[in-house]
Amino acid sequence: MATEAQAIVSDWGGGVHPYRVGHRKLGMWLFIMSDSLTFSALLMGYAYLRASNVWPTPFKFYPSIVFSSVMTLVLLSSSLTMVFAVSASSRGEKSKTRKWIIATAVLGATFIVLHMIEWNHLIAEGLRPFQLPEEWTKLWPGSTPLFGATFFGITGMHMFHVFTGCIYLLVVAARVNKLNHEDVEISGLYWHFVDLVWMFVFPLIYLLSIHPK
Amino acid sequence: MSAHADSHEHFAGTNKLFISIWIWLLALTGFEVFLGYIQLPVVYMLVILLGASIVKAALIVAYFMHLRFERMNLILTIVPALVICICLLLVFFPDSFRSKNLRDERANPPTTESH
Numbered sequence: 518m519a520t521e522a523q524a525i526v527s528d529w530g531g532g533v534h535p536y537r538v539g540h541r542k543l544g545m546w547l548f549i550m551s552d553s554l555t556f557s558a559l560l561m562g563y564a565y566l567r568a569s570n571v572w573p574t575p576f577k578f579y580p581s582i583v584f585s586s587v588m589t590l591v592l593l594s595s596s597l598t599m600v601f602a603v604s605a606s607s608r609g610e611k612s613k614t615r616k617w618i619i620a621t622a623v624l625g626a627t628f629i630v631l632h633m634i635e636w637n638h639l640i641a642e643g644l645r646p647f648q649l650p651e652e653w654t655k656l657w658p659g660s661t662p663l664f665g666a667t668f669f670g671i672t673g674m675h676m677f678h679v680f681t682g683c684i685y686l687l688v689v690a691a692r693v694n695k696l697n698h699e700d701v702e703i704s705g706l707y708w709h710f711v712d713l714v715w716m717f718v719f720p721l722i723y724l725l726s727i728h729p730k
Numbered sequence: 731m732s733a734h735a736d737s738h739e740h741f742a743g744t745n746k747l748f749i750s751i752w753i754w755l756l757a758l759t760g761f762e763v764f765l766g767y768i769q770l771p772v773v774y775m776l777v778i779l780l781g782a783s784i785v786k787a788a789l790i791v792a793y794f795m796h797l798r799f800e801r802m803n804l805i806l807t808i809v810p811a812l813v814i815c816i817c818l819l820l821v822f823f824p825d826s827f828r829s830k831n832l833r834d835e836r837a838n839p840p841t842t843e844s845h
Contacts, residue, residue: 535801535803536800536801536803536804536807537800537801537804538800538801538804543804546804546808550808550811550812553812553816554812554815554816557815557816557819558819561819561820561822564823564826565822565823565825565826566826568823568826568827568830569826569827569829569830569833570830570833578766578767582763582766582767586759586763589759590756590759593752593755593756593759594752596752596790596794597748597749597752599794600745600748600794601745601748604743604745604748659837702796705794705795706795706796709790709791709794709795710795712790712794713786713787713790713791713795716755716783716786716787716790717783717787719759719762720762720779720780720782720783721779721780721783723766724762724763724765724766724775724779725772725775725776725779727766727769729769730769
């Protein structure tokens with residue numbers, strides 16, 4: 518009986534360390550859960566509006582889609598450098614960890630700059646949160662002005678996460694000697710989550726709104 | 731799982747593995763952009779793009795975020811709850827389609843009867 522009870526205990530690993538992660542890492546996972554619901558709700562709101570309205574599809578393959586594909590490449594590469602940082606940190610190589618984290622933050626900043634250029638193009642065309650450019654209303658008669666609200670809302674929310682992520686990473690890089698491995702890993706969790714969100718934003722916002730030839 | 735359970739200080743997975751995951755993610759992204767280039771009908775696009783995105787998200791969560799090497803307890807706490815909550819958001823779609831139908835009806839009112 519005793520062995521059976523022990524087997525159950527070890528199977529479920531309950532008691533002192535049910536998850537065998539630190540409380541901070543568990544906290545980050547809980548934050549990621551709630552944040553992914555925020556983004557799901559935003560994307561679902563976008564889908565709701567899109568399914569019930571005439572929706573403009575304004576992104577030309579060149580430059581918009583090529584541009585946003587490069588942004589995707591930058592963000593995916595920043596995830597890879599973050600993985601290298603965490604893996605260097607697990608071997609205790611502090612200075613290597615710092616370099617990879619800074620590389621990640623630089624790639625993140627590149628993403629923000631590229632995205633700002635993209636926003637700038639659209640704003641110059643006349644897109645506003647609640648108003649379409651006149652040219653678009655002629656091309657797609659009766660289309661909803663809420664295009665701008667969903668576009669700026671969702672990509673802006675994501676860009677805000679990249680921005681805070683860059684600051685978070687720079688703080689971790691500056692204090693890497695005082696932090697332990699799990700702290701670095703936690704910052705990695707956040708960064709990969711931001712990357713993950715873009716894996717949904719990019720196809721749903723950009724690739725589904727490509728300008729017909 | 732048990733092979734990794736005893737060595738949780740060690741960060742499981744080699745750089746080679748992570749680079750191959752990165753290449754997979756790039757390849758899937760390239761595939762998605764290619765679909766955009768050839769311009770399939772929007773419903774096909776939606777289904778294929780969402781499918782590819784879910785695969786990409788799973789790769790990121792499992793390997794980059796390391797969840798595959800965590801305890802089953804943690805995985806079962808995080809994943810099913812999220813999947814169910816996100817699927818529950820689909821409850822809004824009938825209303826979305828209803829308001830589309832209302833709009834279409836108002837644009838082209840039925841000719842047999844006037845209200």
